[in-house]
Amino acid sequence: MTMADTTQFLSRREKIIANLAVILLAVMTLLPFLWFVIMSFKPVDQIFAGVSGLFFTPTLENYAGLVNERFVRSIWNSIVTSTVSTGLALVIGVPGAYALSRAGLKRDRTMSLLILASRMAPPVAFAIPYFLVYRTLGLLDTQLGLIIVYLTFNLALVVWLMRNFFDATPRELEEAAWIDGASLWGTFVRIVLPMSIPAVLTTGMLCFLYSWNDFFFALTLTRNSAMTAPVEVVNFMNYEGWEWGKIAAGGTLIMAPVLVFSLLMRKYLVAGMTAGAVKG
The missing domain is CATH 1.10.3720.10 (MetI-like)
Structure with a gap:
């Protein structure tokens, strides 16, 4: 039985739950890495700026260093x-x-x-x-x-x-x-x-x-x-x-x-x- 044959037996609700579970798992796994990458493009004075640090102008000064x-x-x-x-x-x-x-x-x-x-x-x-x-x-x-x-x-x-x-x-x-x-x-x-x-x-x-x-x-x-x-x-x-x-x-x-x-x-x-x- 192929994956296509298996998915056709799943109800719409089960598919939505499965997709949400996959998305949640992906976010939980990738979020620390994404935060780390974003931090590398932040100015030094905005790395731990809290909520105000969500909006910043990307810089390459950290990589230049x-x-x-x-x-x-x-x-x-x-x-x-x-x-x-x-x-x-x-x-x-x-x-x-x-x-x-x-x-x-x-x-x-x-x-x-x-x-x-x-x-x-x-x-x-x-x-x-x-x-x-x-x-x-x-x-x-x-x-x-x-x-x-x-x-x-x-x-x-x-x-x-x-x-x-x-x-x-x-x-x-x-x-x-x-x-x-x-x-x-x-x-x-x-x-x-x-x-x-x-x-x-x-x-x-x-x-x-x-x-x-x-x-x-x-x-x-x-x-x-x-x-x-x-x-x-x-x-x-x-x-x-x-x-x-x-x-x-x-x-x-x-x-x-x-x-x-x-x-x-x-x-x-x-x-x-x-x-x-x-x-x-």
């Missing part, structure tokens, strides 16, 4: 560390998940759980060990140091999610390719990987979000050179006062790439969320 070497470098650091760590996690984790799915090990579920265990512990449990090791290896305040941290956690997520997807996909096409003489790697590249593109994009998006929004490790393991955008925004909270305009503008700029990317890839994201849900 971000055009400096430190903030631009922090945005670049976020782009590099998030993109590279996500790419490496997919390149390593997707084939690893496929191998784990097809290996047929007796304790593969236990192995998958152990791989995911790194995501179960709170980040603070890893902070001191990483800091001590990085200080010894000279990786503090470097992009490479952050990439390694993000790769460690993202790799576990990729293997866990993609392994479940591969477990749910039918193997008839792979077996037919093997009969025709295709190798295991050739079958993966030519048949399995194209079918798993929605799941790969969804997993990559989640990994990118984790890396892009990370604050704790970037705060602990960086100082100046490799500082990322979320940490740089905190510098606008100082003893002399909190620069709310710049905080709102910086937060908006941090949210913008993820929002745009999500909208552009929404078709693949929805397909990836349901990929492998039905087996056979």
Whole structure:
């Protein structure tokens, strides 16, 4: 039964209630973000002006205040560390998940759980060990140091999610390719990987979000050179006062790439969320 077939059984009253519920949920979800974006365009003296602050002349002075070497470098650091760590996690984790799915090990579920265990512990449990090791290896305040941290956690997520997807996909096409003489790697590249593109994009998006929004490790393991955008925004909270305009503008700029990317890839994201849900 399609969605159209289902909706025709709903009464007019039920449709109105359902639409109102969806609108209310959307408003409750988006209102804090909209308020944050609007605040980034307000003059400093009208940010907390109350009712009188509802009507204001938009200004770009808060964004202009971000055009400096430190903030631009922090945005670049976020782009590099998030993109590279996500790419490496997919390149390593997707084939690893496929191998784990097809290996047929007796304790593969236990192995998958152990791989995911790194995501179960709170980040603070890893902070001191990483800091001590990085200080010894000279990786503090470097992009490479952050990439390694993000790769460690993202790799576990990729293997866990993609392994479940591969477990749910039918193997008839792979077996037919093997009969025709295709190798295991050739079958993966030519048949399995194209079918798993929605799941790969969804997993990559989640990994990118984790890396892009990370604050704790970037705060602990960086100082100046490799500082990322979320940490740089905190510098606008100082003893002399909190620069709310710049905080709102910086937060908006941090949210913008993820929002745009999500909208552009929404078709693949929805397909990836349901990929492998039905087996056979």
